[in-house]
Amino acid sequence: MLEARSLTKTYNGFTALDSLDLTVGEGEIFCLLGANGAGKTTTINLFLNFIAPTSGSVTIRGLDVVANPLETKRYVAYIPETVMLYKNLTGLENLAYFAALAGHDSYSTAELRGFLEQSGLPNEAAERRVGTYSKGMRQKVGIAIALAKHAESLLLDEPTSGLDPKASNEFANLLRTLRDRGVAVLMATHDLFHAKETGTRVGIMKRGRMVASLETDEVGHADLERIYLQHMHD
Amino acid sequence: MLLRIARKEFCDISRDGRFRGSAAIVALLLVTATALGWQSWQEIRREHDRAQAEAREHFDDQGEKNPHAAAHYGLYLFKPKPPLSFVDPGVDPYTGVSVYLEAHRRNEVGNRPARDATALQRFGELTAAAVLQVLMPLLIVFLAFPAVAGEREQGTLRQVMSLGVRPSALVAGKALGLTLALALIAVPALAMGVGVLIMAGPESARTWPHALALGTGYAVYLGIFLAASLAVSALARSSRVALIVLLGFWIVNAMVAPRLATDLARRAVPTPSAFQFAEAIRSDIKAGIDGHDPEDARLERLKRETLAKHNVETVEELPINFQGVALQAGEEYGNAVFDRHYGALWKAFSGQDSLRQWLGFAFPTLAIRDLSMALAGTDNARAHDFAESAEAYRRDLVKALNRDLEVNGADLGFMYQAGPELWKSMPVFRYRPPSLGATLESLRLAWWSLLLWLIATTGLVRLSTRALRVD
Numbered sequence: 001m002l003e004a005r006s007l008t009k010t011y012n013g014f015t016a017l018d019s020l021d022l023t024v025g026e027g028e029i030f031c032l033l034g035a036n037g038a039g040k041t042t043t044i045n046l047f048l049n050f051i052a053p054t055s056g057s058v059t060i061r062g063l064d065v066v067a068n069p070l071e072t073k074r075y076v077a078y079i080p081e082t083v084m085l086y087k088n089l090t091g092l093e094n095l096a097y098f099a100a101l102a103g104h105d106s107y108s109t110a111e112l113r114g115f116l117e118q119s120g121l122p123n124e125a126a127e128r129r130v131g132t133y134s135k136g137m138r139q140k141v142g143i144a145i146a147l148a149k150h151a152e153s154l155l156l157d158e159p160t161s162g163l164d165p166k167a168s169n170e171f172a173n174l175l176r177t178l179r180d181r182g183v184a185v186l187m188a189t190h191d192l193f194h195a196k197e198t199g200t201r202v203g204i205m206k207r208g209r210m211v212a213s214l215e216t217d218e219v220g221h222a223d224l225e226r227i228y229l230q231h232m233h234d
Numbered sequence: 235m236l237l238r239i240a241r242k243e244f245c246d247i248s249r250d251g252r253f254r255g256s257a258a259i260v261a262l263l264l265v266t267a268t269a270l271g272w273q274s275w276q277e278i279r280r281e282h283d284r285a286q287a288e289a290r291e292h293f294d295d296q297g298e299k300n301p302h303a304a305a306h307y308g309l310y311l312f313k314p315k316p317p318l319s320f321v322d323p324g325v326d327p328y329t330g331v332s333v334y335l336e337a338h339r340r341n342e343v344g345n346r347p348a349r350d351a352t353a354l355q356r357f358g359e360l361t362a363a364a365v366l367q368v369l370m371p372l373l374i375v376f377l378a379f380p381a382v383a384g385e386r387e388q389g390t391l392r393q394v395m396s397l398g399v400r401p402s403a404l405v406a407g408k409a410l411g412l413t414l415a416l417a418l419i420a421v422p423a424l425a426m427g428v429g430v431l432i433m434a435g436p437e438s439a440r441t442w443p444h445a446l447a448l449g450t451g452y453a454v455y456l457g458i459f460l461a462a463s464l465a466v467s468a469l470a471r472s473s474r475v476a477l478i479v480l481l482g483f484w485i486v487n488a489m490v491a492p493r494l495a496t497d498l499a500r501r502a503v504p505t506p507s508a509f510q511f512a513e514a515i516r517s518d519i520k521a522g523i524d525g526h527d528p529e530d531a532r533l534e535r536l537k538r539e540t541l542a543k544h545n546v547e548t549v550e551e552l553p554i555n556f557q558g559v560a561l562q563a564g565e566e567y568g569n570a571v572f573d574r575h576y577g578a579l580w581k582a583f584s585g586q587d588s589l590r591q592w593l594g595f596a597f598p599t600l601a602i603r604d605l606s607m608a609l610a611g612t613d614n615a616r617a618h619d620f621a622e623s624a625e626a627y628r629r630d631l632v633k634a635l636n637r638d639l640e641v642n643g644a645d646l647g648f649m650y651q652a653g654p655e656l657w658k659s660m661p662v663f664r665y666r667p668p669s670l671g672a673t674l675e676s677l678r679l680a681w682w683s684l685l686l687w688l689i690a691t692t693g694l695v696r697l698s699t700r701a702l703r704v705d
Contacts, residue, residue, distance in 0.1 A: 048396050050704045073398030084389035088249040089242070100238045102397040129249075142393075149397070 083142030239407025316611030324612025558640025
């Protein structure tokens with residue numbers, strides 16, 4: 001589904017991403033771990049074609065994202081660290097708008113409410129303007145947008161940072177549900193615990209390079225933390 | 235997709251308290267300006283009609299007197315206030331609205347409200363044209379500067395673009411949504427204007443095409459500001475930068491350009507002061523156009539020629555009244571002097587006007603000002619046309635009176651008297667304004683500059699959306 005081959009991005013001589021090779025298949029959750037500036041967000045921006053690769057290729061469903069910027073976006077949903085919404089519109093209106101822009105203009109209000117419900121947004125909140133929403137509620141609208149889009153893959157950029165443990169946990173459960181439906185997930189995160197719990201694989205990134213890649217089944221929590229810290233200290 | 239974006243944009247903006255407040259203020263100002271403009275149009279037209287009729291009545295009721303005395307008695311003419319002047323009173327307050335016609339003299343069109351007003355009035359007059367030319371663009375700038383830059387800063391642009399939306403569709407949708415919101419502001423005043431034109435009767439029927447052209451002009455003008463705002467918003471580093479750039483554009487257009495154009499025109503094509511001008515005419519009539527043909531010599535020559543023509547020795551033997559001949563000859567000499575001086579003056583004015591028109595290519599506000607005044611019938615060209623038409627009427631009137639003196643007053647000299655039948659037989663003044671075609675033709679430069687600005691700014695929008703940065 002999501003594939004990067006020798007993907008490199010440099011800015012004026014600074015290498016933000018150095019020959020990254022990465023494949024995320026159906027039903028996989030790939031977690032990118034690493035400090036700030038390790039190249040996690042750069043990777044996600046490259047998949048969204050928000051920036052152009054210096055060399056190498058990025059494909060979604062086998063389609064090159066630079067050559068097919070509009071089509072490749074139809075198959076992915078993106079949830080940033082903080083989902084930004086139009087504060088003068090209600091949660092429901094925001095969802096309807098984003099879904100329509102994604103090409104799904106025919107949802108009934110009941111269907112849209114259904115997506116919000118699945119994402120765990122309290123029913124009464126749907127009709128309120130988003131200006132009053134907490135961060136957790138915004139993230140839930142973000143998930144509802146992804147659900148409404150029927151995206152085959154998700155690009156998540158630290159989606160749970162700043163969420164309370166309960167919200168974070170709910171988010172992880174939703175991801176598992178989506179994984180079981182065959183969605184491919186690429187998630188940048190700082191949260192080793194959730195990476196181990198929900199991820200199928202983790203990649204540790206440092207200064208633009210992926211320095212380690214492991215199956216989460218094969219390591220314990222303590223091992224993962226040890227390996228991570230070892231790489232950070234080098 | 236486009237409509238969906240437009241609908242969201244409209245919905246979003248119409249829930250914004252700042253928009254509601256400013257839109258209500260501008261809509262109210264526009265309605266007030268239209269209502270006041272209309273009321274004063276009606277009042278002034280009624281007054282003019284009455285004054286013009288009265289002046290003619292007084293002229294007709296002069297009783298028995300010498301026709302030349304009647305020519306001295308004179309007549310007041312009023313420049314008809316065109317119906318669309320309620321949108322744009324133009325230069326009427328500066329160029330005057332009435333003229334006093336009399337023998338020997340070509341009077342300036344006078345009665346200029348601006349002369350009695352303080353400098354404050356320049357800024358203070360509330361007209362629909364001022365609201366449309368100055369306030370609406372400002373409102374557009376405030377509404378549209380965050381259109382792209384603001385979404386970029388908030389991060390919503392990233393999310394929208396991650397959905398696979400074509401950038402050009404996004405910006406076009408925003409333009410449509412904003413246009414709807416702005417149209418909402420103009421609707422009350424527009425409805426009022428249309429209603430007023432319908433109620434105004436047959437006179438206004440003639441102005442529908444003008445009104446349509448005027449509306450088109452303003453739509454293009456405001457479209458330029460909208461397109462410029464969207465393009466700058468898409469290109470600017472931040473919404474702050476976008477706002478500063480756009481406010482600069484607005485200030486230069488609405489505040490600086492009109493004063494700059496007036497001063498530049500005055501410097502480039504100087505015109506004489508009113509005193510110099512009147513003095514030059516007086517001395518040309520007295521001493522002759524070349525300065526060596528004084529009035530007495532001209533009169534003496536005319537006398538010799540007239541006597542020779544009729545083959546007689548003395549004025550008393552002439553079969554006509556020599557006073558009539560002499561007066562008309564003096565009149566015609568004066569007219570030649572007037573033509574010379576006024577010709578030069580009008581040429582200078584039209585030089586200033588055309589300089590301003592060319593400056594319209596640099597500043598669209600100058601172009602719309604020209605267009606608006608011309609279509610409302612309140613520009614310099616119309617003032618000139620009225621002055622010329624009044625002068626032509628004056629010449630006909632004085633000539634007809636002198637002719638009567640010449641033909642019928644043969645042996646009575648200045649003792650000859652005519653009566654009300656003669657006064658009543660004089661033609662009635664009817665001002666025929668230039669046709670729409672001629673007006674549009676004279677506005678070629680203004681239309682072109684507005685059109686080029688629209689093409690340039692929409693082109694810039696397209697260019698800016700080709701590679702829209704998300705952050």
